Amino acid sequence: MGRARSGGRGQGGGGAETVTEDVDGGLAQLIPDRDRPRAWTLLIDGAPQSHVDLDDPAYLSFEYQRRFGHVVDLVVPPGKPLQVVHLGGGAFTLARYVAATRPRSTQQVVERDAALVRLVRRELPLDARARIRVRSADARDGLAKVPDGWAALVVADVFGGARTPAHLTSTEFLDDVRRALAPGGVYAANLADGPPLAYLRGQIATAAARFAELALIADPAVLRGKRFGNAVLVASDAPLPVAELTRRAATDPHPGRVLHGRELLDFTGGAIPVTDVAAVASPSPPASVFR
Numbered sequence: 073m074g075r076a077r078s079g080g081r082g083q084g085g086g087g088a089e090t091v092t093e094d095v096d097g098g099l100a101q102l103i104p105d106r107d108r109p110r111a112w113t114l115l116i117d118g119a120p121q122s123h124v125d126l127d128d129p130a131y132l133s134f135e136y137q138r139r140f141g142h143v144v145d146l147v148v149p150p151g152k153p154l155q156v157v158h159l160g161g162g163a164f165t166l167a168r169y170v171a172a173t174r175p176r177s178t179q180q181v182v183e184r185d186a187a188l189v190r191l192v193r194r195e196l197p198l199d200a201r202a203r204i205r206v207r208s209a210d211a212r213d214g215l216a217k218v219p220d221g222w223a224a225l226v227v228a229d230v231f232g233g234a235r236t237p238a239h240l241t242s243t244e245f246l247d248d249v250r251r252a253l254a255p256g257g258v259y260a261a262n263l264a265d266g267p268p269l270a271y272l273r274g275q276i277a278t279a280a281a282r283f284a285e286l287a288l289i290a291d292p293a294v295l296r297g298k299r300f301g302n303a304v305l306v307a308s309d310a311p312l313p314v315a316e317l318t319r320r321a322a323t324d325p326h327p328g329r330v331l332h333g334r335e336l337l338d339f340t341g342g343a344i345p346v347t348d349v350a351a352v353a354s355p356s357p358p359a360s361v362f363r
């Protein structure tokens with residue numbers, strides 16, 4: 073490992089320095105947030121991955137993470153503990169959010185990058201009271217170890233080199249997600265795409281082949297194919313809280329739009345479900361996204 077400067081473990085703003093370290097996925101940087109005393113942003117090879125406020129883990133800075141937060145808030149009645157599987161760890165932002173907003177929740181985080189896990193544990197330690205187990209493994213391999221029907225929520229936020237690996241985009245992958253979900257459980261995925269949105273349309277068609285109810289939350293400009301960006305796909309066999317998701321997304325600092333039902337089906341434009349044989353990684357973001 074090539075560790076450079078560090079301002080100390082989890083100190084954040086107030087003059088703390090950036091922590092730079094080589095991890096399996098590239099060059100990781102933890103950059104202090106100058107506006108929040110113990111908050112940090114994680115970058116991998118210059119691409120923002122996570123933002124964490126150690127003093128306020130319920131604070132979600134990134135647009136797509138706020139949308140994940142809405143799903144967490146609405147999946148079951150407020151305050152009720154959840155059993156959650158997180159595929160992709162980053163800085164454990166959403167796991168911290170669940171622990172803060174739903175005490176006594178039990179969570180499993182699967183993150184392939186063992187060096188990144190060590191870095192985050194050291195510099196941004198988890199609350200010792202949180203029931204969060206972190207496993208260093210491939211997301212699909214880790215998911216296979218989750219007991220049948222264990223999870224109320226499975227969250228997929230996996231990127232390698234700014235792309236979601238192909239084996240996490242298929243109907244076979246979603247078959248294992250369904251196996252791990254309890255009846256009525258919810259699957260939420262962070263999907264990144266840009267014009268002409270072929271990948272995003274294919275992922276919606278894939279989820280529609282395995283789940284009865286879908287919703288998609290994204291910036292209107294992304295949905296119109298005007299720019300590259302993130303969309304959060306929500307899927308379940310039970311009715312989704314579409315009206316409340318719509319209200320919350322519309323009132324976010326960066327307002328989002330929710331597609332559901334016929335409107336979402338039409339959005340797919342006839343795309344077909346993706347299988348393991350045909351699966352490809354998500355598209356690479358243009359360099360301008362990180363400038």
